[in-house]
Amino acid sequence: QSALTQPPSASGSPGQSVTISCTGTSSDVGGYNYVSWYQQHPGKAPKLIIYEVTKRPSGVPDRFSGSKSGNTASLTVSGLQAEDEADYYCSSYAGINNLVFGPGTKVTVL
């Protein structure tokens, strides 16, 4: 059982926005500004798209944005495109060199 909670699925039409939540506790998400988000296409390695809650690595479109309120972090994908269909995982630093992941959310572009 994952330490973080994510909805199993989310969907949207091309051009729309979709927001994925990632809920933890004050010992992980709420306690540190160290939430990351990864995109994973089938059969591929994960790709970092957000780190430290809101930061985007170079090359990641600004359609991807992150935020956090209390023990819940969120990833928003704006202007959905077909290539955004993938699994999305959140992770959070949980102290004492421990990292926890969410169970993943499958995003479908309708």
Add this chain to the structure above:
Amino acid sequence: EVQLLESGGGLVQPGGSLRLSCAASGFTFGTYAMSWVRQAPGKGLEWVSVINGGGGNTYGADSVKGRFTISRDNSKNTLYLQMNSLRVEDTATYYCAKSSDPNVNIASGFDYWGQGTPVTVSS
């Protein structure tokens, strides 16, 4: 270009051992902490273990403590994972991953991942 190439996976019986390797290139290997992250078939990601850039500090998930040992050889730009006392539940694809921030072991996430090497524990 950063590249991470894992090897060493395969089929092993419960209680057996395997050593995974990850050959790194394209960055100053000894500057960054490196981790192993695994993914069971059809399941989510699980962080396994991390080693700091110098190799002197290691940490692991409770699920592998006492059984898995992470190490690195900075002269060879290679990361290792020695897996002993393997269990069926260790079956997964194992990825090596580079920490995105040289000053923080795992907190800032992993900006580069290998393609993964599959490990199957079965009798």
